[in-house]
Amino acid sequence: MSTRTLVVVGHGMVGHRLVEALRAKDVDDQWRIVVFGEEARPAYDRVALSSYVDTWRAEDLELGPLEGADLRLGDAVVSVDRDRRVVTSASGAEVSYDALVLATGSVPFVPPVPGRDLPGCHVYRTIEDLDAIKATVDRSTRRIGRHSGMVLGGGLLGLEAANALRGMGVSPHVVELAPRLMPIQVDEGGAGLLKRLVEKLDLTVHTGTSASSIELDGDRLIAKLTNGLELDLDVVVFSAGIRPRTDLDLGLPLGPRGGYLVDDACRTSDPNVYAIGECASIEGTVYGLVAPGYSMAEVVADQLCGAASVFPGADTSTKLKLLGVDVASFGDAHATTEGALEVVVNNAVAGTYSKLVVSDDAKTLLGGILVGDASQYAMLRPLVGKDVPAGLLEPGGSAELSLPPDAQVCSCHAVTKQTITDAICAGVCTDVPTIKACTKAGTGCGSCVPMLKQLLTECGVEQSKALCEHFDHSRAELFEIVRATRITSFTELVGKHGRGRGCDICKPAVASILASLGNGHVLGGEQATLQDTNDRFLANMQRNGTYSVVPRIPGGEITPQKLIVIGEVARDFGLYTKITGGQRIDLFGATVDQLPEIWRRLVDAGFESGHAYGKALRTVKSCVGTTWCRYGVQDSVGLAIELELRYRGLRSPHKLKSAVSGCARECAEARGKDFGIIATENGWNLYVGGNGGFTPRHADLLVSDVDTESLIKYIDRFLMFYIRTADRLQRTSAWLEGLDGGLEHLREVIVDDSLGICADLEAAMAAHVEDYADEWRGVLEDPEKLARFQSFVNAPGTPDPTISFREERGQRVPVLLGIPEVAQ
Amino acid sequence: MTPVCELSALRPEQGVAALLPDGSQVAVFLTFDGSVHALDNIDPFSGAAVLARGIVGDRGGRPVVVSPVYKQAFDLTTGACLDSPDHSVAVHPVRVRDGVVELT
Structure with missing residues (x-):
């Protein structure tokens, strides 16, 4: 029974994590939690904000439901009476607290540039900010060439903002006061390469300068830079850092750079009041990254449950892909430790830069910077503060090495190597997806996934790739x-x-x-x-040895005449009928010798195999789309039929399901499918790797706003790549989870043709489409195959005496078989 | 002596079911090496008369049929279930005479 009340002021990522952590740790349910959020929408993944531009669907950024808390959205706390321990909200609600956590976050810092308030000038922090930026771009009068924008700030967030602008069709100028991009994370050498790489992507970088003014010229914005340049712009985005948000005045001391001042337990000078995340000045430092915020949330959750817990210090390591360029920075990246030595490899030809920072005796790894290729990050970051592995500092040396047990492998969820290897050795985890499920490692930024694979090998459970005792091959x-x-x-x-x-x-x-x-x-x-069982007789074996029959109904569209045929066949053969989840009709209770007779009727009426029995394409489900629906923006039924007819009969490592939704309402549930398509105003968005069933997974966006021809090209490539590389009985979701490099790698292969195999994949699919023939027609036309469909070799036509039926709700269902003595 | 079918009606590694005079069923298999085996057709795990429809292969060199229902393997020579020592199916002695498969 809850006896105490926690009030959380602010519902962002860190506040959300606090609730999750407390609910997990507060096993006795001592705490009632009340969360006040100023915004009307629930907490979302602000780190992934630039991906909002891909779909303009805010729900794609959602963090998942907040359970076990009284969430009050659109109602900010306006005052706190610390003596009475009561908060008052904008709506007038008063809530008493035993503990109060301030998680008010931050506000963007806008430098005092004249003209910064002009229309067309924005900050980059929220979904609403992006909507506003898009509105400005859409309104812009420029009709020739690409739109032009300026991002003020060339740090991590500034480059993210530039990426978002590119996604809106705007060519960005990035203006950074420091002499290089990402000055906090990257040194001069790395930043030089980064600049070269991003400038290939239609960005213009201006470093060592800033905007001195922004003026309106008609409906254009003219920015003057301190280096004398003038930029003609459609839109301006400020992304020059953040300031802790402390406008809720509790009379508590603030840190030297703002923020509620807290000790290493995240406690303010009032023992009942904590502050976490970007609004906290923890022993004088404000962190603008989510990982330290999450650590603070965990610390406070521990405190509230009576555990002594202190902030472990922030790991400000970063690995990200900015505009397709790998950038990583970890530990003492700038070699500020006294006597620190640097080992730099700058390969301008390959477009890679790496710097390792080691102690003065070259024995301890202190930090590093990687640009262009950050594949070593997962191995190197956990080694910070530990011995430099042998060979690492040699030219071309790489890390064939083993991490110490206490090394943190997943910094997003603070999972150590020990935790993971324990789970592996206990037999709980046998592959990357199970490690993700039981330890949470690898479920944050995903940068440690290669390391998880290595740990499996280290523990000796890296499954033999041998398919079975008969083949050593995968x-x-x-x-x-x-x-x-x-x-x-x-x-x-x-x-x-x-x-x-x-x-x-x-x-x-x-x-x-x-x-x-x-x-x-x-x-x-x-x-x-x-x-296997079902393919052997091209039907699905049911528990009593009879079969079910599923004719193909492409896209779920069927004429009344064909419905009548199905009804007549079911009636004449006494088959139980049920509508499936894939928008077709399943006919149950057919014996082996009935299958050809049933299919002769169906094939004569124009039906063909639905492959419900095969590891093959099942159905392409659809909503009704523009033809009927008032909200549809594309013809989803037409596309679903086209896709189903294109990929019918395609054999794959496991079954394949698909769906097409005619608008963002997603009535066809396409994101639960192996490949799902959602219509947009401009074309189609393709999602891949979705799954329902035992381990549900939302599909990931692969490409957006493509036309039908490009869409089919990408699906062709995706399916063939999956068919060639997946394990047996591995659905696309597990395949994608285990794919080295994940979605980004998949996109490189499928969209950018990084392996140069796309033409081959497309040719293979073209051959499939060309060669397709209905399997059931093939049986009916071949006496040799037909002869296999008999109950008894010595008594053809005799019904199997072990099969019997009873009636339930007006249909025939199997009489359950006695097990196992029926034989006697 | 019960004749079941002509040997030519059997395809390697593709079982058939036969109905016996007492109403019971046997599953008859021709393995890749040319030998013929017969087991009870009823799968003891599901009660369904389906063993003839299972995949034929080998496990550790022993010829097996795998139940198409829940995938347990049965030794074609002994009827023993290799996945559960508590289960087995009856083996029927079988021979081929003058091109006809007979249960003896």
Whole structure:
């Protein structure tokens, strides 16, 4: 029973984390939590703010529901009576507290440039700011060429803002007072390379200067820089840092640079009042990063539960991809430690820069900077303060090394190597997705995922990639072997590259590979013996050994005449009928020998296999789209049918589901699919790697606002890349989770063609589309295949005596079988 | 002596079911090396008469059929379930005479 009340002032990322942490730690439910948020929308991921420009969907940034707290949105706290321990909100609500946490965040700092309040000048902090920037850009009168914008501030946030402007079709000028970009994180050498790389991306960088004035010229903005340049602009964005927000005056002391002054337990001079995040000055320092804010939230949650906990000091390490350029900075990046030595490798040709900072005796790693290629970050950051591994400082030396157990592998969630290896050794975690699920490591920025894989290897549980006892190869390797050698039978493959006669693991996997590469009918010749339960009879086996039948209904669109045929077939064969989740109709209770008769009727009426039995494309679900819907912006049904007909019959490592929604309301639930498409005003957004089922996952945005032709090109590539590289029975969601480099890498391969394989992937899909033939028609036209559909070899046509039905709600359902003595 | 079918009706590693005079069913298999095996067709885990429809292969060199329902492997020569020592299916002695498969 809650006996005490915590009031949280401010509902941002850090306030959100505090509630989550306290709910997790307060096992006795001592605390009632009341959260006041000034904004009308719940806390969202401000770190990912620039991605809002991809979709303009605020819900994509949501942090997830806040459970176990009384959340009062759109109601700011206006005063605090610390004597009575009562807060008063703008709406007049009064709440008494036992503990008060200030999490009011920060406000953007706008330098006092004349003209800074002109229309078209914005700050970059909230979703509303981005909406306002977009409105300015949309209103702009420039009709020729690209819009032009200025971002004042060339730090991390400034480059993020520049990226957001690019996403709106604006060419940004980035103006930074310091002599280099990202002066806090990166040194001169790294910043030089960074500038060169981002200037290839339509950015213009002006360093060592600032704006002296901004003036209105008609409806244009003219910015004058202190170096004499004049910029003709559509929009100006200030991104020159933040200031702690302390306008709620509690009469508490503030830090030297603003912020509520707190001790290392995040406590103000009033023992009942804490401050966390960007509004806190923790022992005099204000942190503008989310990770230290999260640490403070954890510290306060501990305190509230009676645990002595202090702020461990901030890890201000950063790794990010800015405008497609890797930038990482960790530890003592600027070598401020006395006697620190630097080892710099600046490869202007490859476009990479790395600097390692070590102690004066070269024994301890102190920090470093990586630009262009930050792949070593996951290994190096946890080694800060620890021994420099042998070979690291040699030319071309890389880290073939082992982290000490207390090294923090995931700094977003403060997970140490020990925690992860314990979970692996206990058998709880066997791969990256399970490590993510049980330790939270790798679920923040994702930069430590390569390290997680290495830890699996270190613990000796890196699964043998061998598919089964008959092959030492992984599925992806077998795929490449079959593709390169053009082997067309299991017997030849197992003879040359494996051993034995195969099993229920490798045979269906090889059958799928053969089918993906186009080797005729899936029941042709030896292939029939490779197929798993359902593929063997092109229907779904149910618990009593009967089958269910699902004809394809592309996009869920069906004529009354075809509905009648399905009804008649079901009636004539006594089949139980049910509408599926994929907008089609499932007919249950068919025996093996009935399947051809049922399908003859269906094929004659124009139906074809729905592949509900196969590891193949199932359905492309759709909403009704522009044809009928008042809100639709594209023809979702038309596209769904086109996609379903294009990819029907495509065999893959696991089943494939898809959906097309005609507008952002997303009625087709496309983001729960392996590939989902959502219509926009300008075209289509493609999402990949979604899943419902056991481990739900929202699909990630791969490309946005593309036309139908480009969309299909990207889906072709995505599906073929997945088919070639995934493990057996690995859905796209798990495949994407485990993919080195994740979504960013996928985008490089699929969109930028970084591996140079896109033409090949497209050709493979074109071959599939060309070769498609209905599998059930193929059976009906081939007496040899038809002969397999019999109940008894010595008594064709005799019904299986073990199968019987009863009636339930007007339909036939199976009589449950006695187990196991039925045989006697 | 119960004739089941012609040997030519069997395809390697693709089982068939046969109905016996007493109403019970056997699953008959021709393995890749040319030998013929017969087991009870009823899968003891599901009660469904489906073993003939399972994938035929080997486990550690022993010829097996894998139940299409819950995927347990059964040794074609002994009927033992290799995934659960408490389960097995009956093995029927079988021979091929004059091109006809017979249960003996």
